[in-house]
Amino acid sequence: AQRVTQPEKLLSVFKGAPVELKCNYSYSGSPELFWYVQYSRQRLQLLLRHISRESIKGFTADLNKGETSFHLKKPFAQEEDSAMYYCALNPSQAGTALIFGKGTTLSVSS
């Protein structure tokens, strides 16, 4: 079955500390993987996608097909990074349906 697992419900770090939000997926083909973020009282929005291989707001994510992982990383957390982060998988080449994980709340304190 196609599934996205985010093992941590909450991740609390101090400002300036490194951050790693874990995401593992279950899918036999070549997936399209995304990280979406929801800041307080804002709508869900795309943070980054693996196909573009870009860094957004200092965050990067590398697809590891051997470990079926797509962890989100940032070397130095900022307070404005506090938000809910969702890892999502699109298993279909023909549509835009996303399979989301349960999400991880990142809390960055000073």
Place this chain on the structure above:
Amino acid sequence: DAGVTQSPTHLIKTRGQQVTLRCSPISGHKSVSWYQQVLGQGPQFIFQYYEKEERGRGNFPDRFSARQFPNYSSELNVNALLLGDSALYLCASSLTGRADTEAFFGQGTRLTVV
């Protein structure tokens, strides 16, 4: 650009009733998807429409139906409401129907079934 707009923002219905939720995509976007998000969970895919045709359907009962209009707006209908249908319903629009395209989400409609 107002982004994806959903109406109403909040709704309270009684068990057994029917509900219609509405979504207007970003101008120029031809794909609309619907998601259900219950408390503490990630969004769960319900339907995708592209160019007014159904392109995908999630694991939801037949009580759930949707359609897309010529102007690309969309409606989600839920019949015979159950308490378990209480959730935030999200609409997302995309420029294309491709898998790598970015989805832009609305603020959602909060449905409470009592």
